[in-house]
Amino acid sequence: MRRRQREVREGFWISYADLTxxxxxxxxxxxxxxxxxxxxxxxxxxxxxDGLVLVR
Known part of the structure; x- marks a missing residue:
């Protein structure tokens, strides 16, 4: 819940683990x-x- 509140407050945020x-x-x-x-x-x-070999 705190992460969601921080995302709303600070804008879009992604962790380095998610990005990696x-x-x-x-x-x-x-x-x-x-x-x-x-x-x-x-x-x-x-x-x-294979087609070339069969033609010969």
Whole structure:
């Protein structure tokens, strides 16, 4: 309750722990997206190479 009263009195306030947690979550999501993109790209390349091998 006191934290809420302080937030109202001082304006928006966020603790360093909350900020660190948020930034860590954003970083994890970005890394997961990059890994997923890399796997899709790698799979597309392997499919294209497989198609070239079958054509010959």
């Amino acid at each position: 947690t948020g930034l860590l979550l954003i970083f994890i999501v970005l890394v997961a997206a990059m890994i997923a993109h890399y796997r899709n790209k790698q799979e597309a390349i392997l499919t294209a190479v």
